Amino acid sequence: MKKIITALLICIIAFTAFSCGDKGTAPLGFKEISDEALTYHLYVPDEWTADISTGVTSAYFSGRDPSNISLVAFELDTNITSIDDYWTLNEAELKQIFPNMEYVDTSDCTLDGTPAKQYIYTASMGEQDYKFMQLVAIKNNQVYIFTYTAFADMYDTHIEDVIAILDYFSFK
Numbered sequence: 001m002k003k004i005i006t007a008l009l010i011c012i013i014a015f016t017a018f019s020c021g022d023k024g025t026a027p028l029g030f031k032e033i034s035d036e037a038l039t040y041h042l043y044v045p046d047e048w049t050a051d052i053s054t055g056v057t058s059a060y061f062s063g064r065d066p067s068n069i070s071l072v073a074f075e076l077d078t079n080i081t082s083i084d085d086y087w088t089l090n091e092a093e094l095k096q097i098f099p100n101m102e103y104v105d106t107s108d109c110t111l112d113g114t115p116a117k118q119y120i121y122t123a124s125m126g127e128q129d130y131k132f133m134q135l136v137a138i139k140n141n142q143v144y145i146f147t148y149t150a151f152a153d154m155y156d157t158h159i160e161d162v163i164a165i166l167d168y169f170s171f172k
Contacts, residue, residue: 026043027043027168029045029046030043030044030045030046030164030165030168031043031044031046031050033050033057033058033059034057034071038057038073038172039073039140039142039171039172040071040073040112040144040169040170040171040172041168041169041170041171041172042057042071042165042169043165043168043169044059044069044161044165045161045164045165047061048060048061048069048161049061049062051068054070056070056071056072057070057071057072058070058071061158065154065157066151067148067149067150067151067154067155067157067158068148068149068150069146069147069148069149069162069165070146070147070149071144071145071146071147071169072144072145073142073143073144073145074142074143075141075142076138076141076142076143080143082138083115083116083117083136083137083138083143084117086136086138086143087117087119087136090136094121094123097123098123098124098125100123100124101121101122101123102121102122102123103119103120103121104120104121104122104131105118105119105120106118106119106120109135110137111135111137111144111146111166111169112169112170112171114137114138114139114171115137115138116135116136116137116144117135117136117137118133118134118135119132119133119134119135119136120132120133120134121134122152128151129151129152129153130149130150130151130152131149131150131151131152131155132147132148132149133146133147133148133162134146134147134148135147135166139171146166146169148162
């Protein structure tokens with residue numbers, strides 16, 4: 001009897017260890033919104049709606065609350081050798097679109113173990129104030145840009161979902 005219980009416990013532990021580490025399987029309560037051709041797995045909570053109309057991997061919360069996430073990946077330009085190089089070019093373009101852009105925070109982080117930088121900033125468009133989180137990583141000569149956008153006063157409403165989305169992200 002003791003051997004059967006021990007064998008059963010070993011099977012349960014092995015199943016748990018291998019099933020939890022299985023990249024490419026949507027976590028409970030999440031769905032994958034990235035397709036097979038992409039170099040990553042991106043999952044969003046089940047209640048979010050995938051939006052493929054833009055050609056970018058993205059999802060939004062609802063029609064009444066358009067908080068959204070997106071992820072784009074593209075090959076690096078030969079002049080860009082670091083995240084800082086990329087951000088310097090990107091920042092100039094952002095400031096043309098959002099002249100009142102103000103940083104809330106910048107920090108080093110990782111995306112599935114790959115070094116990254118996170119930029120949180122506010123800006124307005126028309127009468128509406130927005131808050132953004134952009135996370136930039138470079139892997140295998142590609143830049144990956146994850147963006148979370150929300151009305152400034154609703155940003156914190158979905159930040160836990162966004163953190164979970166980033167935690168479940170994985171490169172293929």
